Amino acid sequence: MTDxxxxxxxxxxxxxxxxxxxxxxxxELYLERGYDKTTAADIAARAGVTxxxxxxxxxxxxxxxxxxxxxxxxxxxGAVAAVPAGTRPLPALRAAFHQAVPLIERHLPVTERRAPxxxxxxxxxxxxxxxxxxxxxxxxxxxxxxxxxxxxxxxxAQVGMDTxxxxxxxxxxxxxxxxxxxLDRAFNDLRLAANALK
Amino acid sequence: MTDxxxxxxxxxxxxxxxxxxxxxxxxELYLERGYDKTTAADIAARAGVTxxxxxxxxxxxxxxxxxxxxxxxxxxxGAVAAVPAGTRPLPALRAAFHQAVPLIERHLPVTERRAPxxxxxxxxxxxxxxxxxxxxxxxxxxxxxxxxxxxxxxxxAQVGMDTxxxxxxxxxxxxxxxxxxxLDRAFNDLRLAANALK
Numbered sequence: 001m002t003d004x005x006x007x008x009x010x011x012x013x014x015x016x017x018x019x020x021x022x023x024x025x026x027x028e029l030y031l032e033r034g035y036d037k038t039t040a041a042d043i044a045a046r047a048g049v050t051x052x053x054x055x056x057x058x059x060x061x062x063x064x065x066x067x068x069x070x071x072x073x074x075x076x077x078g079a080v081a082a083v084p085a086g087t088r089p090l091p092a093l094r095a096a097f098h099q100a101v102p103l104i105e106r107h108l109p110v111t112e113r114r115a116p117x118x119x120x121x122x123x124x125x126x127x128x129x130x131x132x133x134x135x136x137x138x139x140x141x142x143x144x145x146x147x148x149x150x151x152x153x154x155x156x157a158q159v160g161m162d163t164x165x166x167x168x169x170x171x172x173x174x175x176x177x178x179x180x181x182x183l184d185r186a187f188n189d190l191r192l193a194a195n196a197l198k
Numbered sequence: 199m200t201d202x203x204x205x206x207x208x209x210x211x212x213x214x215x216x217x218x219x220x221x222x223x224x225x226e227l228y229l230e231r232g233y234d235k236t237t238a239a240d241i242a243a244r245a246g247v248t249x250x251x252x253x254x255x256x257x258x259x260x261x262x263x264x265x266x267x268x269x270x271x272x273x274x275x276g277a278v279a280a281v282p283a284g285t286r287p288l289p290a291l292r293a294a295f296h297q298a299v300p301l302i303e304r305h306l307p308v309t310e311r312r313a314p315x316x317x318x319x320x321x322x323x324x325x326x327x328x329x330x331x332x333x334x335x336x337x338x339x340x341x342x343x344x345x346x347x348x349x350x351x352x353x354x355a356q357v358g359m360d361t362x363x364x365x366x367x368x369x370x371x372x373x374x375x376x377x378x379x380x381l382d383r384a385f386n387d388l389r390l391a392a393n394a395l396k
Contacts (some may be wrong), residue, residue: 088394125331126324133327155364155384156391162356170349186353187395193354194392196286197385 019057019067021047026064027113035061035121062127065114068107069131073138075100080142089148093139093160094187097167101179104168115172136161163190217255217265219245224262225311233259233319260325263312266305267329271336273298278340287346291337291358292385295365299377302366313370334359361388 025046029038040061044054058064079096087095104111118124139157144150167186171179223244227236238259242252256262277294285293302309316322337355342348365384369377 088391090391090395094395122328126328129327129331130320130324133323151364151368151384152387152391154367155361155387158360158364159357159388159391162360163353166349166353166356169352186349189350189353190357191392191395193286193288193350193357194389197288197292197389 015057018047018049018053022049022054022057023064023067023110026061027110027117030117030121035117035124062124065118065124066127066131069135072100072103073135075103076135077138077142080139081145083146089143089146089152089156090160090187090190092143092146093156093164094183096139097160097164097183098180101183104179132161132165159190163187213255216245216247216251220247220252220255221262221265221308224259225308225315228315228319233315233322260322263316263322264325264329267333270298270301271333273301274333275336275340278337279343281344287341287344287350287354288358288385288388290341290344291354291362292381294337295358295362295381296378299381302377330359330363357388361385 022043026038026043029042029046038061040054040058041051043061043064044051047054058067076096076099079099080092083092083095118128136154136157139161140154143153143157148156163186164183166189167179167182170186171177171182174182177185220241224236224241227240227244236259238252238256239249241259241262242249245252256265274294274297277297278290281290281293316326334352334355337359338352341351341355346354361384362381364387365377365380368384369375369380372380375383
């Protein structure tokens with residue numbers, strides 16, 4: 001029984017380990033010689049696997065940096081769906097981002113190592129923006145599923161995501177306060193700034 | 199005298215004409231055979247110029263679609279700088295976007311022809327997002343120059359841009375109202391949505 005369970009679990013665990021090794025190899029190579037001078041084959045070789053294995057895990061050498069987005073998306077859309085009925089869109093999104101804090105904190109060490117590489121590489125910056133756009137589309141759908149009308153759902157998802165991104169940036173510049181505090185502060189700034197639109 | 203003036207003006211006018219021809223050739227080819235199957239050399243050949251001339255005008259075959267952004271950026275940052283002293287950040291941005299309406303309207307025919315190509319081409323979508331991020335950075339600087347403190351300037355520039363983009367999308371779906379009306383409506387939606395964050 002124990003053996004069976006282990007062998008069943010061994011497949012994904014092994015796949016995850018290869019994935020992590022490819023991600024670590026990519027980060028090392030991008031730091032050592034730059035993104036442009038690194039090929040998928042180089043990353044595979046450094047990780048001790050074939051190029052074919054690389055492409056079984058990632059569609060291209062940008063994607064290696066962004067696979068955590070799927071987990072974040074699922075967590076956020078699940079949290080939006082679970083917010084009490086009658087909660088307005090931006091408060092619902094604020095609550096969802098608060099629920100994502102443990103996930104963000106868990107990924108922080110690797111996020112911090114990747115950040116300078118992304119900042120220095122237009123191709124990775126563009127993919128990062130595309131991933132954020134994907135998150136916004138998923139949050140728009142999640143708000144729509146709560147009965148928020150179309151043009152408002154898209155606006156709120158985008159504005160909510162940008163307020164979250166502002167909180168992440170402020171937290172990176174000031175780790176003295178935790179991400180929960182920065183989230184509340186950024187959403188409060190949004191409220192005050194928008195209040196001047198009368 | 200007249201001859202001198204004409205010959206001085208002829209250089210940029212001719213350059214602009216080549217630029218427009220390259221942009222039209224790129225649009226035609228992307229529609230005919232797709233972005234991926236079109237090279238810079240193909241675009242140059244269709245426009246009747248050399249590949250070298252292509253690269254004198256554009257850094258790559260994505261950039262052909264996005265050179266209007268520089269004009270929009272200059273107009274918006276100039277408008278933010280010219281808003282009466284004491285105007286709060288989001289109202290200042292709303293005023294700037296209203297001033298950009300004639301430029302947007304003038305570009306509308308080509309924008310509408312490019313839109314389906316961009317929507318169908320991840321590489322162009324990513325460049326489009328990167329261009330918008332560049333606009334946000336320029337607007338952040340423009341707000342900072344008005345004395346808006348740092349974390350608020352970046353948040354407002356991003357949220358203002360989101361609201362403008364929402365207005366553009368709504369206008370594309372409903373040309374019955376003009377862009378000014380859609381801008382006011384989107385900024386009012388933002389105010390009401392943010393008001394629920396108390």
